[in-house]
Amino acid sequence: MNTQNVNVKTATKEHSERYGEKATVLRTDGFVRNLHSAHPFDVIRADVVLARMEAQAHRGCGLHYEIYHSYLLDAALDYLAALPLKDRPTFIGAAARSGVMLTFAEGDRAGDA
Structure with missing residues (x-):
């Protein structure tokens, strides 16, 4: 009687991180990259930046x-x-919650006033 060692996880999709690719996921936790920090992985709450x-x-x-x-x-x-693309929706959402509309048209309109 022959038996084979069957790996259950062979049919699953392999992570691209194994091959050197990094998956970028949109942030939904309210944090954005801290641009004033020396460390590239430091984050800060978008609400605090806006305040x-x-x-x-x-x-x-x-x-x-x-x-x-x-x-x-x-x-x-x-x-x-200056923010990375994955952090921009979080920052725009925090600005919208505080009543600031972040569009270039709004910036031009405010600059003309």
């Missing part, structure tokens, strides 16, 4: 909402452009 941008825009606005909005959008769009 810091809001505080910085408030310091430079002189109590004018149009200037505050323009500073905030400029800072947020610059940060968004």
Whole structure:
């Protein structure tokens, strides 16, 4: 009687990480890459980044909402452009929850005001 050693996992899909490819997964936990950190894997909550941008825009606005909005959008769009693609939806979602619409049209509109 002959027996074969059958591996149950042979029919499963192999991970691409074995071959040097890294799978990029969209972040859904509210964290984005910390651009001001020296370590490339450091993360920070998107809400905290936006709160810091809001505080910085408030310091430079002189109590004018149009200037505050323009500073905030400029800072947020610059940060968004520097983020990796997998972190951008998280940052845009956090901005939308705080009432900031991150579009270039909105940035142009705020810059004209």
